[in-house]
Amino acid sequence: MSFWIDIKYAARLLLKKPLFALTSILIVAVGLGLTVYTYSMLNSLVFKPMTLNGDVPIYAIEAEYDHNHLSRRAADPFDLNRVKRDIDVIDDIGFYQDGTALFQDIEGKSGTVKFNASYVSWNVFEFSSTPPMLGRGFRESDQQKGAEPVVMLSYDIWRDYFDANEQVVNSLLTVEGEKMRVVGVMPQGYAFPMVAQAWLLLPPEFLAPVERSRLSAFGFMKLKPGVEFSEFERELDRVNPLIIQDIPEEFIWRLSDNGSYLRALDYKEASITQYYSIFIAMFIVVFLILILACINIGNLLLARVNERIKEVAIRVALGIPRTRLVWQMLWESIFICTIGGFFAILVAGWGLELTNMLFDNAFAVDQQKPFWWVLSLDSHAISALAMTVVVMIFITGLIPAWRALTGDFNAILRDGTRGAMGKKAAQASKALVVSEILLSCVVLVIATILLFTSYSAANADYGVDTENRITARLELPILAYPQASRDAPEEEQRKAGFKRSDFYYQLKEKMEALPNVEGVAFMSAFPGTGEGTSFFEIEGRAAQVYNENPYSNNEGVSRDSWHVVGMSILDGRSFDYRDSEPGVRSIIINESIAREFFPDGDAVGKRVRRASSRGTGDWNTIIGVVSDTFHGSAMRSSSASYNSYQVIDVFAPSRISIAVHYTGRQALAEKALRESIIAIDPRVAAFHVQTYDELIYQPMMLVTAVSKIFLLCGVVAVFLAASGIYAVASNGVTQRTQEIGVRRALGATDSMIMRLFMKQAAIQLIVGLAFGLGLSLWIIDSMTDTMVMNELSYYVGFIAMPTLIIAMVLFATFIPTRRVVLMEPSNALHHD
């Protein structure tokens, strides 16, 4: 009965002050909504272990991460098999390589279509406990030498390219120039290991390799039931050195720069290693926002209790039990947090829906979205929300309850005023302000730095003209354009290379003859993409250790290409036929390298060569200096401003990027590209057709998306910080109204009071900002492994944001203090 009275009373109090109620609910909804949204997103993307259809987590096993190129590295299947053999706790293991496959002669479709293909070991479907929807899965015999080549289709490909025709199972398709039998179709949504649209089997050599080779694969594995991952890690720590010890000199390149080799980690985490620290930062920021929201609500309720302190004192005088008093304070929190929690679900659900759309748009071109990147509010998120609501109720309810329990009710009842603010209450108020400053500082600084960095990267000068340029990736079928083995005679290698470059130059010539095409260029990766650096040695100036040499990004480029993307030769000459002569190795460096390492302008004619832990390459003669460009995203630490180029004629790759400078409509240029390819060789696939601007935007897409979330966090943080700091400071000043009255009665002038309060605010600012900036710096520093923070963003983050907070705090102190100071001292002394 008494509880029911308290509930009704709390509801009545909230209805009596609708603005307070709405503000509180809004703060909870936004703070909690953002938390649930981020939790759901990070859970789906990173934290929730992948189990597929089983209940055992799946782990990745592969070579150590390549920090120079920010990429994962595959391992020798021989070593992966050894791990499987030597570590008893592994239940099942499989291998894969992600790639593409060119499908030809699909009925009713012209040309060649490229799909994301996973080259897998035969047990992949059994491993993932997912049987095919049609047909059969792979068998061990399919991977044996001499077996008929087989392919498995994804549901989407089967629906979109084969019109959902069940007859396609058992039919023969030309894949990568080879006839393959379709053995089945996987269910909708299945894309394990990552982004597969079709599955092909790894060559038989992967099945049970008996010796080391240059073959590479990534591993996926499950542990035996009941085995903890830490147990496996200990076993891997034991086996890893033994494997490293056995690696002969010719395979030393398998090791990372620090000499380590295999790593095992959560399957999802492996796929986003370069972004992991950003996700963690995001989680920290959102968690801080939640605390900020809690403090704000707690403070609002504290202010409410202060307003009602006399009523509380009367209740205490009437003998209310402490537990019931606490419950009375909690009921308002229960209402606010529960209703706010309900709206938080809507906020989070809406945010997840938007993010799903964002992901779909982001990966529309390359279809590289990992299959688990589908966000939803699952039972974990709802449980987390419920738990957070309960925690929030306690945090926000206990602050006013503590105030209600610790008040000097005798004094309050005796003189009808609150009396001077108690020491504990004063300390609590100061702690609240400092907490607000600290949390706001961290959230705003990180959000601003990331935002500015991504904005600057998107608007960075990559040294190229992107207007009226489309780009695409071309892939030559391996059977028609074979790669000569590395051990083959140079003549054979040159022959194979020329065959590929012939196609590229034919395409260039054909397209440049078109009236709407200004020029065509090929590069292994155009500026704005192609991150990664390697060390190079300047003849006569070699460093003692290879990694003390300078480093640059190196790309292959076709002849007569610079102007197509707005680059130009500044010194020396461009590539021509002389550079494809046997024994000739020419290189063009960019202006930055020339300026830094050949300041006397004598770069042309000098020789450089690659240097790594595995030795040095052939000497290359510098024949020219080209204008500066930036390869990779300006946000990534692996991106480079030192670039060098070699002509593709002799060692043309099977996959290359093409840029077409066109006039008129973009669609016509794309059509011209596709038609020209078909006219020369219909087996060649063109994919990822997009504008150059979109190409540059691609590598930043995830970080940009995360930055947008940070922007939202920043906006929420500003809102929470501004309202919270004002409310906390205002509440603190209001509680000290009587003290101000006393000070004025004793002769303090208005300016003395203002100075006193502003000085106290300044001390709180110094403490809050010192810790806040320190924490921000630590978090930002942990992200710089994978990201290059824009220099300007540091100024904005570490100067503008603290300035904003200083302004907010001083304003939030000045206004309420001024209001109280302007009261007559007699009113201030009797303020209730």
Added chain:
Amino acid sequence: MSTENNEKALVNLVDINKIFYTDEVETQALNGINLSINKGEYLSISGPSGCGKSTLLSLLGLLDTSSNGQYSLAGHDVSDLSRDERARIRNKEIGFVFQSFNLISDLSVEENVALPLTYRGDLTASDIQQRVTESLEKVEMAHRGSHFPSQLSGGQQQRVAIARALAGTPSIILADEPTGNLDSKNAQTVMNLLDKLHQEGVTICMVTHDPASAARASRMIEVFDGTIVADKATASASAIAV
């Protein structure tokens, strides 16, 4: 006692009115108050709740302004001073003792007593310390200088408040129900202290509704509905005179 001709009075109020406006309600708190207080007088103001005695004390202490009328303090017209000028006069000429002590809980006893002196700006730290020590010795609280208000009893807190009021050597001490929050024993101690200060020549104006306390003053004023209805010397005054 009429004061219009008393130019030597420390405090001189002439036809003071105070009207409060709340929403559409007009409340006449004080109505044509004429009052003078001479240096060295011990005055009590009494009357029923809501009669305007505390409002009168607030006006005397420059904690509030009158709606009209003239107020001079120590020979200076203080009716129309700026806020800062009023603050300076409060600091130098007036000492306050409140019913609820109004010590600042964050400050130690010594810091509380030093507070009005720190607002002057013309005293050295050693001057301040000396005055603080003297004031605390007067109220026999010097041994608790480093304690905080929460560590003191009500009576002790009020003695510290009196020390604070004395520290600035004001022309007058205004006490608003100084024993209102105290038990009888502590109340007696505080009243004895005020008596002692009066005997030392300190001018005291005390609001009280306790007849016994009022009777200890040398002059007693009764206020009713915002008007002074009685102004008489007390037996104590006669005793002192004798």
